[in-house]
Amino acid sequence: MRKLADLLLKRSLLFIVLIFTVSVVGVYTFLTIDQREIPETEVNLINVITAWPGADKDDIEENVTNIIETEMFSISDIEDVSSVSEDNVSVLTLSLSDGSTPDNVLNDVNNLVQSISGDLPENAAQPEVESITNAFPLLSYQIHSDSFENLEAVRGDVESLKQEIIQMNGVDSVTIKGYRESAYEIQLDWDALAEEQLNPNEIMNEIDLSLSPVILGQDVQDDEIIRLSFEDETALRTLEEVRIGEDRVPLLDVASIESVESTPEDIVQYNGEDAISFTVFLSSEEDVPSVSENVESVINDSFDNMPDNVTVDNISSERENVEDIFIGLYTSLLIAVIAVIIGTSIGLSLFGSITVMLTVLISIFIGLIPVPWMGVDLNQISVIGLIIALGILVDDSIVVNDNIERRFTLGDSKGDAIYNGVKEVAPSVIASTAAIVFTFSPLLLLSGANGDFIKALPSILISTMIVSTVLALTFIPAMRNVIPYKKVPKNPGLLGKAFTWGSKVYADKVLPKVLKRPVLSFLAILIVTLLSVGLVRFTPFEFFPEADRSEVTIDLIFNEGQTIQKTHEDTEEVLAHLLEVMDHVEGSSIFTGEGLPNLFGASLDQSGENTAQIALQIDKEKMSASATIDEYEAPLREAFPDAKIFMNTIIQGPPASAPITVEFFEEDLDTLSSEVAELTEQLENEGAIVTSSIGNPVDTLQYSIDYDALEENGISISQVKNELNMISEGIPMQEIIEDGSSKELSLKYADEFNLDNVDIVNIEDGRPETYPLSDFVTVSETEDTPAIQHKNGERTAELQVYSDDGANIESLISDYSNSLDGSTEVIVGGESSDQTDFFIEISILFSVILILVYLVIAFEFNSLVLPLIIVFSIFLAISGGIIGLFVTQTPISFLGIMGMVSLTGIVVRNAIVLIDFIEIRRKDGSVDDIYEAIYESGRARFKPIILTTVTSILALIPVAFSGDVLFEPLAVTVIAGLAFSTLLSMLATPALYYFYYKFKYGKKK
Template sequence: MRNLIAYFIKYPVAGNTLMALIMIFGWIGLQSWKKNFFPVSESRILKIEVVYPGSSPEEIEKGVVLKIEDNLRGVTGIEQVSSVSSENTGVITVEVQKKYNTDLVLQDVKNAVDRIPSFPDGMEPPVIYKQEGRNFAISFALSGDVSLTVLKKFAQKVESDLLAMDGLSKVALSGFPEEEIEIAVRENSLQAHDLTFLQVNQAVVNANLEITGGRVKGRNEELIIRANTKGYYADKFRDIVVKTTPDGRILRLHEVADVRDVWAESPNRNFLNGEPSVIIEVSNTIEEDILDITESVRNYMEEFNAENDVVKTTLVRDGSTTLNGRIDLLLENGIMGFILVLLFLAFFLHVRLAFWVALSIPIAFTGMFILGANSDVSINVISLFGMILVVGILVDDGIVIGENIYKKYEEGIPPLQAAVDGTMQVLPAVFSAVVTTGIAFSTFFFLDGRLGDFAPDMAFVVISTLAFSLVEGAFILPAHVAHSRALSKEAIKNKIELFFDRTMTWLREKTYAPLLKFSLNNWVLAVSFPLALLFITIGGLKGGFIRWTFFPAIEQDFINVELELPAGTRENVTEQVLLRIEEGALAVSDSVQAEREDGNPIIVNTLLKLGPATNTGKVEIRLLDAETRLMKSQNIANLIREKIGPIYDAEKLVFSISTPFGKPISVSLLGNNLEELEQAKEELEAELEKIPALIDIVDNDKQGPRELTIKLKEKAYLMGLTMRDVVGQVRQGYFGQEVQRLQRGLDEVKVWVRYPIDDRSSVNKLENMRIRTQSGLEVPFYEIADYEIERGIVAINHLDGQREVRIEADMGDPEVSASDVMTNVKDTILPPILDKYPSLSVAFEGQSKEQEKMKKSGSTVIPMILLLMLAVIILTFRSMWQAVIVFVTIPFAIIGVGWGHFLHGHAISLLSMFGVIALIGIMVNDSLVFVSRVNELVKKYHDFDKAVFEAGKSRFRAIILTSVTTVAGLTPLIFERSFQAQFLIPMAITVAYGMMVATYITLIVLPVFLIVLNRIKIMVNWLWTGKKPSKEEVEPAIIELKSENEALI
C-alpha cells in the first residue's frame, strides 16, 4: 500500500487521471440515473379479489373469504392476511415476509385457492395478482362545458396520447362510472304481453350475437358462413324480437322496455374547483424517470390547452415538485457547506490545502453516481436524504489525512515524504473509520417494514460515497497536497491565516492543554460531569421533557378531508355535504388572503371526489407552497374544521395529512364474539375521546344500510313457491340480470335487464310487484311474503382469520408525542378492557406496527452490526479493551442529540436516528485517529501518561476542524425554513449538536478513560501475577513492540 501511495504522490498525473475518470464517468452516470419520488421496491403485497353480484357482506364472508383464508394457513412465507367482505365483492390482502420470493409465494397462493372445491353459484372466478410497485408522478384534471360522455372521450384520447410517449406506461382515469346498456323492462308490459324476465333475457342472448356457421367448399372458392347481428350500442338492441303473438304479430324489445346507453348506478364523479372533471393520474415504474415523465406531461398539457377551446387541462398535483425541491436543497446546502468547509480549512490550515480537501465532496459524489446508475437505486427523496446526510461527514477523512500531511511538513519533512508518511500514519485508522461507518449504515439493508423498503437506498448512497471518499483521500488528495503551494517554502501566510494559526495554537496550548492536564489528574471529576449530563438527558427523555415520536409531523401541501355518511345515504345528499366542506375551505382561504401582505390565497384548488359508495366522498385541498403561505397545514385544517362546524350525521370526518407509516394511533380489536367486539370498541373510543391531543377518532365498524328481510307466508308454499323463486324474481327486477358483456373500444360494457328506476323507487312498488308461479299464475308480492326492515353491515373486516374492528386517530397537537399517547393506550387503557372481554385480543397497526417491525428486526441485526464494528476496531488497535473504550464513549453523544432537539423545539424521531448512525461514524473516526496516535507515541516516548497528553495536543487541530466543518456544513440546514428542509432538520440537529458534545468526549473524556483503563489493567495484572507492572508494560503498543523485537531475535 505504501508503494502504491508513493507512486501516486511521485507521479501526480496518475491521481489526476483517476480523478478525471471518476468525475467524467460519474457525470455520465448521473445523466442516465433514474429518478423517482420514493424508492420503488419489489411489491410484497398480493391481492385476491372476488366478485359475487348481488351478495351481502355475510355471504361473501361465509361463502368465499373464510374458505380462502382457511386454505392460506399452510402457505409458507405469509406474514399477514387481512380481508374486507362488502356488498358484491371481497378483497383478501396477503403480505409476504421480506425474506421470501414474492412470485413463488404468489404461485403457492394461487394453488391454495385452486384447491377450494367450490364457490357459490354466480360468483366470478377469483382474480389473484401481485400488487405492482409504482410511484405517483403527476395528475391533472380535464374539464369543460361538455357532457360527461364527451369529457370521457377526450380523456381516453389523452390517455392514448400519453401512453404513446416513450418512458411512460401507467395512466389511470377517474371521474366517471362504467358505461352500461340498460334494458329497463316495465312490469305492466310484462303483464300485458304475458312475458317473463327470463324470456326477455333469452331473447337478447339469442339475437345479439356473432357466430360462424362453417364453410361452403365450392370448386374454386370457399365461402365462410357467418351471422353477425351483434350490436354494441342501445339502438342496435331496440328491434330485437322478443316474442311472436298467436295472431302473427312480432313483439320487439322497445315495445316492452326502455333500452338506453347509461352510466352505471355508482357515484364516481369528480369536481375540480366546482367543474365536473375527469382526473388523469400518471405513475412511474422503477424503470421510468419521474422528472422526464412530468416534463413530458406538462408540455403535453400546454399543447392540449393551446389546441382546444372547449376542454382544458388543469394541474392537480406534481410529484416532481418535492423531488426537485430536495435536489435544490441538496445543491444549495452542498454549495454552502462546501464554501464554509473551504473557509474554515483555509483559516486554520492553508487555502490551497483547504481546496484539495474540500474537492473530495464532488469527487466522492461523482464516484457514487457511477455505482448508482448501474444499480437498482434511483434518485429519490430518500437517496437524496442520504446525500445530504453524508455531506456533513464527507470531508472528515480528508481533514485527518490533509492535516497530518501538513503537520509532517511543519515538522520539517520534505513535501513528498511528508505526504507519504502523513498518509500512511493515519490511513489504518481512517480506513477502519470508513469501514465501521459503512457497517453501521448497512443496518438499513436488514430492517423490516416500510423503513426496510426504502432505507437501503439511503444506506447505498452513504456507503458508496464514503468508499470513493476513501479512495480520494488515500491516492488523489496526498498527490495534490504534496505538489501544492501549501507545502512550498515560498508559501507565506497572510495576516488572516497567521491570526487563525495563532488562535488555534492559543486554544491548544492555553485552553485545551491545561483542561486536559487537569482532567487527567482529576479523572473522577472529569468523568462525573458528562456522566451526570447523560443521566439528566435520559431522565428528560423518560419524563417527556425531551420529546420522542416515531415519525414526526412533516409539513405538506395537501389536506385530504374524508367523509362518510350513514350507509344508504343517496349521492345527492353526500354531494351537498362535500360542497359544504369545500365552501368552508374556500372561506378560510378568503379570510386569510385578506390579511396577507402578498394577497395570495392559501388554497390553490379543491378537488371534490364523490364515491366510491353513495355515502362516501373526499375533498382534496391543494395548498399554496409552504415557503410562500407561511402557515402550517395542520393549522389550516383546524381553521377549516372550525369553519364548517360539526356534521352531526357524519360517521367519519377526517382531515388527514398522510405519512408512509400509517396512523399514529391504530388499534385492532380481534375476536369472533360480535357483541363483545362492539362493546369493547365503544369503550375504547370513549377513553380515546378523553385524550385532548387526539382528533378524528374513527373505526371501520360502520352500520350498513337498512335492509328489507323477506319472509314467505304460508300461501307462497301452497302455491308451490320457494324462497329461491321469490327472491330470484325480486333480484331480477331490482338488482338486474347481466345478460352480456361487450367490448366497446377500451371499455367492457355490461348489458343489464331489470326494472326502470321508477319501478325500483319505493317499498310500495315492491309490495305490488307481480310474482309468477311455475303454473303461470301471477300474484302480488304482499300476498305471499312479509318483510322486516333491519340494519345491515357495510363490510366485515378480518385480520389473520379473526373479525377485526380497527380504531384509528390522528394527533391534533404536534407538540405531544404520539409514542407517549400510544404507550398510555397500551399500558393503561387497553388492559382493563381486555380483562373485561377475555375472548378478544388486540393488534397494533399503523406507526406502532412499523415501529415494532423495526424493533424486532433491529434487535437481531444491531447486535451483529455492533460486533462487526467492534471487531474492526479491535483489529485496528490490536486491543480489545481500547476498542471497548471507544464504544463506551458513544452513548455520551445522546446529550447533544437530546438537548439540540429541545432547543429547536423538535421531537427526536426516526429521522433523528439516521443522523445518529452518521454521528457514530464520525465519533468512531475521531476516536480511532486519537487512540492510534496514543499508541504511536507510547512506542516513541515509552511514557504512557505523556503519550496520552501529547496525543491530545497532536490531534486537537484535526478533531476541532472535523467538528467545526461538520457543524458549519449543517448549520444552514438547521436554520432553513423551507418545506423541504423540515424533513431533514432532525437529522442535521442530531449530527451538529451531537458533534459538539462528541468533540469534548473525544478530546477530554476519551483520554481520561484511557488513563482509567491503564490503571485498572495495572491493578488486575498485579492481583493476577503478584507483580506490579509499569504503566507502559500493560499497554498493547509496548506489548506489540516487545513481541516484534523478540521475533527479530
C-alpha cells in the same frame, strides 16, 4: 508494503489520471440517476377481486371468500391474507413476505385462482388478480366547465389521450375520475307478461340468442377461399326486433328499453364547476423530470385543442415539486462544498487544502457509481446523504494530509514523509472507516416503509466512505508526490497560528490539569452527560413532520347508507362553509366517492358512496397548512357534527396509520358487531372519532323465505330468488356495444312492480297457477354491518381511533378488553404502537452497531478495554444531540434518531486517532512517560480533530438553517453531537486512557 508504496509513487501521475477518469463516470451517474421527491417504498400486496352480482355479503363470505382464502395459505411466500366480503364482491389482500419475488408470487396466485374457479358459484365472475404497485401521481389535471354536457362532449378526446399516455415509457397508468356511466335496463311489465303467458326466462334466452354474434366462417368456391361476413344492426335495433314465445310477441309489447345512469363512483368538482380529474401515475424506478417533460408535451398539445367552454388546470406536478426541492437541496450542497473548502483552508496549506478538496469531491462522484445498483435514486434523503458525506469524508483526507505535512516539518525526505505519514495513520483511518461502515450497515436492515425511506442515507454514506478511505491512502500520497517539494509553512492555513496556539494550550495547559484530577474531570463530564438525557422530556416530539406545502385535504365520512348524490351535496355545504370562514383559499376540489387519486399523500382507507375528500390550495404565506388545520379542524367538526372530519396535509415520510387501532377477532358475527358497536359508543362518548373497517350498522330490509310454504305449493327456491332479483337490481345480461364502448344490460321489472303486486306462476297439470310472491317472502327491518372482514382466516373488525387524549383512550380500551369474558381477542396497535415498534427495532440495531464498533476497535488495538474508552464518546455525542434539540426546540423525529445513530460512527474517529497516537508513542519508546505520550498526542492531533469537526459542522449548517423541517432535526443532532462530543471527548478520552494505563501497567513509563 514499502515496495507497493514506491510503485504507487513512481506512477503517481498515471494513477491520478486514472482516478479522474473514473470520477467522470461518477459525474455521469450523478447527472443521469433517476430523480424523485421521496424514496420509493416497496409495496408487496396482491388483490384478488371476485364479483358475484346479486349475492349478499354472507353468501359471498361462505361461497367465495372462504374457498379462495383457504387455498391462498398454501402459497409459501404469502405472509398474511386479509379479506372483505361485501354485497356483490369479495376482495382478498395478500401480503408478501420479505425477500419474496412479487412476479413469481403473482404467477402462483393466478395459477391457483384458475384451478379453483370451478369451485365458485356459477354466476360468480372469474376472480381478477392484480398486483398493487407503488406508482404515485406524476401529473394531475382538472378538466372543468360550467356544464357537464361540455365535459361529455370531449369524453372521446380524453379517453384517446389516456390511451396515448399509457403507452409512453415511464407511465404506469392513467386514472380518469368524474365521468358518469350509463346502462340499459329492459323493464318488464309484469301484467303484460301474465296476459301473454310469458316468463322472464323466455325473454332472457331470446335476448341472448338475438345478441349472440353470427359465426359464418368461410366458404370455398372453385378452389378459392371466400370470407363470409354478417352485417348486423345496432344492439338497440336488434332488441327492438326481438320476438318471444309461440305467438312471437314483440319485446316492446311487454317491456320498455330504458337508458339509465349508473351510480357514479366519483363526483368531481373544481372551484364550483363540474370537473373531470385526469391523473398520470409514474412507473417505479423512473426519472420524474424526464418522464414528466415527455408526458406534459403530449398532454399540453391535446389540452390546447379543447373547446373554449372547457378549461384545464394543472393541480399537481411532481416535476415542479422535485425541481423546487432539489433547488434548495443543491443550494445546500453547494454551500456545504464551499463551507468544506473554507474549513480545510483555515488549517491546511494551499496544496494540502486543494488536495483534500479534490479527494472529497472525487470520493463523492466515484462513490455514486454503484448507487443505482443498490436500488437508490436521487431524492431528498440521498442528497442529504451527500451533504453529510461531505462533512465526514474530509476526516480521512485531513488526517492523512496533515500527518504527511507533519512528517515534512520533522525533516523527512519527500518519499519518507509521504510513506511514514500514511503508515502512521493508516490503521486508525481504516478502523474508523470500518466503524462508520458497521454503523450504517444495520440501517439497511430496518424493516418496512421506514427502512425503504431511509435506505438511501446509509447506502450513500457506506459507498462514499469506502471510496474516501481508499483515496485518502492512495490518491493523497500520489497528489503530494506530484506537487513540487516545498517547505511546509510553520503555521499552514488561514488560521494556522490559531491552531498552533490552540494545540499548545491543549497539550501544555488543559491536559496536565485533566490528568492531575482525572477522576474529577471524568465524573464532571459523566454527570453533564447523564443530566442531558433528561432533557428528552422537555423536547418536542414529531415522528415525521408536515411538509411546507400549500395543499390541505379534508376527509369526510358521512352516515353509511346515504347516496353519493347526498354525500356530494353535504360536501358542498362543508366547502361553502370553509370558503366563508377562510380567506386564504386559492382553489378547491371535491372528490366524492372514492376520493382523491392518491394526490397530496391523501387517500381513503375505506371509500364508498358516503365518503368524500376536499383538496384546498391555500396561500401558505398567509397561513401555513399546519396552522390552518390547528385553527379550523375543531370548529369544522362542531359545525358539522354528523360527519367525521379529518384535515390533513402532506407528511414528509411513509404513510402513517391511525393513532390508535383496535382489532377484534371473534367468529360469531353478532358478538363481533355488538362488541364493536359498544366500544365505539364508549370511545365517542369520550370525544374520540372512530371509524370501522366493517362499517357502522345500517338500516337493512331483510327478506326471509318461508320454505314450508314453498314445499306445500311446489314452488322452487330459484323461482322466488329470481323474482326478488327482478324487482330489485335485476338480472345482468351480456354487455352491448354502442359507439365503440360497452354498456351493461340488465333485465328487471318496471319500478311499479314490487313484492306486493308480483305473483309466482307455477305449472300444475299443464295449467298455470299463480301465487302472490308475498306468500313466500316476509320482510323485516333490522340493522346490519355492510361488510365481513377476515384476517388470516379469522373474522375480524378494526377500529381506527382519533383522539387528543391518547392515554385516556388507551386506558378505556384496556379496561374494555379486560371486561370481555368470551372468546373475543383484542389487539391494540396504531401509529403510536408502530412508533414503539420502530424504537424497539432501532434499539436492537443500535445495540448491534455498538457491538460491531466495539469489535472493530478491539481488533485495531488488540484490547478489550480500550474500545470502551472510545465507545464512551458515542454517549457524549448522543447527549450533545439531545442538548442541541432541546436548546433549539427542534422536535425529536425519525431523522433526528437517524442523526444520533449516524453520530455513533462519526465521533469514534476522533478518539481512535487520539488514542492511536498515544499507543504508537508509548510503544516506540520515543517519549519518557505516559504523561508525555498523552501531551504529544494532544499536540499532534488537536488540529486534525478540531479541523475535521469544524468542516463537518460547516457542511451541515446550511441544512440546519434551510428551514426544511424534515432535515433540521438530523442536522441539529449531528452538529450539536459533534461539537459536544469533540470538546468533551478531548477531555474524557485522555482521562479514561490514563485510568486504563494505570490499571493495566500499574506504574508510569
